[in-house]
Amino acid sequence: MSYNNKTIKELHQLLVNKELSVVELTQSVLTDIEKREPVIDAFLSVNADRALSQAATIDARGVNPEVLTDGISIGVKDNIVTEGLETTAASKILGGWIPPYNATVADKLAENGLITIGKLNMDEFAMGGSGENSSVKPTKNAWNQTKVPGGSSSGSAASVASGEVRLSLGSDTGGSIRQPAAFNGIVGLKPTYGRVSRFGLIAFASSLDQIGPLTPTVEENAQLLNVISGFDKNDGTSSNVAVPDFTSKIGQDIKGMKIALPKEYFGEGIDEKVKEQILAAAKHLEKLGAIVEEVSLPHSKYGVAVYYIIASSEASSNLQRFDGIRYGYRAQDINNLEELYVKSRSEGFGPEVQRRIMLGTFSLSAGSYDKHFKKAGQVRTLIINDFAKVFENYDLILGPTAPTPAWDLGARVDDPIAMYLADLLTIPVNLAGLPGISIPAGFVDGLPVGMQLIGKRYDEATIYQVAGAFEATTDFHQHLPVIFDK
Numbered sequence: 001m002s003y004n005n006k007t008i009k010e011l012h013q014l015l016v017n018k019e020l021s022v023v024e025l026t027q028s029v030l031t032d033i034e035k036r037e038p039v040i041d042a043f044l045s046v047n048a049d050r051a052l053s054q055a056a057t058i059d060a061r062g063v064n065p066e067v068l069t070d071g072i073s074i075g076v077k078d079n080i081v082t083e084g085l086e087t088t089a090a091s092k093i094l095g096g097w098i099p100p101y102n103a104t105v106a107d108k109l110a111e112n113g114l115i116t117i118g119k120l121n122m123d124e125f126a127m128g129g130s131g132e133n134s135s136v137k138p139t140k141n142a143w144n145q146t147k148v149p150g151g152s153s154s155g156s157a158a159s160v161a162s163g164e165v166r167l168s169l170g171s172d173t174g175g176s177i178r179q180p181a182a183f184n185g186i187v188g189l190k191p192t193y194g195r196v197s198r199f200g201l202i203a204f205a206s207s208l209d210q211i212g213p214l215t216p217t218v219e220e221n222a223q224l225l226n227v228i229s230g231f232d233k234n235d236g237t238s239s240n241v242a243v244p245d246f247t248s249k250i251g252q253d254i255k256g257m258k259i260a261l262p263k264e265y266f267g268e269g270i271d272e273k274v275k276e277q278i279l280a281a282a283k284h285l286e287k288l289g290a291i292v293e294e295v296s297l298p299h300s301k302y303g304v305a306v307y308y309i310i311a312s313s314e315a316s317s318n319l320q321r322f323d324g325i326r327y328g329y330r331a332q333d334i335n336n337l338e339e340l341y342v343k344s345r346s347e348g349f350g351p352e353v354q355r356r357i358m359l360g361t362f363s364l365s366a367g368s369y370d371k372h373f374k375k376a377g378q379v380r381t382l383i384i385n386d387f388a389k390v391f392e393n394y395d396l397i398l399g400p401t402a403p404t405p406a407w408d409l410g411a412r413v414d415d416p417i418a419m420y421l422a423d424l425l426t427i428p429v430n431l432a433g434l435p436g437i438s439i440p441a442g443f444v445d446g447l448p449v450g451m452q453l454i455g456k457r458y459d460e461a462t463i464y465q466v467a468g469a470f471e472a473t474t475d476f477h478q479h480l481p482v483i484f485d486k
């Protein structure tokens, strides 16, 4: 029997009432995974024995009725460090690495009784928008296995959408939670920069990276964000702003809420049918009482260019530590130190990672620093200011999550620019450190379309309020891919 169509609230009730044991539930999740993995390829590792023994421990002490997530299984993106469980960021260079410590979010999952059932596939080091840059295997879209699942949190999205796990964690540097959530018809949120500790997140671009939840529904998303948020002394960028209950406004009406529609988010490069669906979604919110008006974010068009300079520069610095000596892959038949570095890094990193390291190294080099890196930082400020101006008068910003639905596997692998443009509408949000969600808002040719709602800093609760109102009055989230009921 599968319980994959039950919310965590419903599962919690079953567990507390002892109608279901944690071992039974965990076993059912393992069966769900086993059935779907041959076509979805969302997991890099499944920890069946450890998960079952953790489940037995919880059964023995009794499920805590106060802890909603006690005994529930979760999948974790493989760039989040998990003690005793291989963590590779889907890179050959970290192959076989068993971390001796937990990321702060992994500790928080455990403290809340969540069972890490496995580590999820991704684009290597979170660099990519299709999942195809995994050094292990490409994950498939839950709706159509000839399509990409999006990336870089490819496994995090496909595992939830296909009914393997109810909850997952991903990371988002330029859209890596929201875009795969959109492509798979689920809910994915990138929290405000500073909301969730990145201690133990394998760093890609440190001024942009955030960890966030992927779930089938809005309420579960807010519940999982409650678990992972908060100040952490081990992450100097984590903030000690108070953490509210993110579910608190779900169910409240949205009458009078002011929502901005940036005209640039409906302009060039956006698929006509996607545009239609998202405009219809905006109309729907208007019917629910929101005031929807057009605005402009004039500098958002520079977002992709700015991102690929800043993110690659930070990556080139962060990835210096993978040198073949301290840990990870070490090349053989070496004659000197220089050769050890060069061979280990050339053989250990995949082509996209090498491309970003070169791009970043170039941007930071003496002749290019002022022209590229410094300028990118200045344009980033213009993008931040654009958002700030809109938020003087509006509560939320609405647009598509991605310019198109999922494309065919293989279609963009030789065209990095086309791949980069998939993040056109998500990247500015990271550059400004704002929270953003993708929720199911329609279908184009049988593939899900995501609506993005962008909020003010630390105002995830309002995002969930509007997302919740939309979800409660539409049925897009109730359509499930065929594989879900397998």
Ligand SMILES: NC(=O)C[C@H](N)C(=O)O
Residues within 6 Å of the ligand: 126, 127, 128, 129, 151, 152, 171, 172, 173, 174, 175, 176, 177, 311, 423
């Ligand atoms: N990592 C991300 O958030 C997404 C982006 N597609 C990138 O390749 O950088």
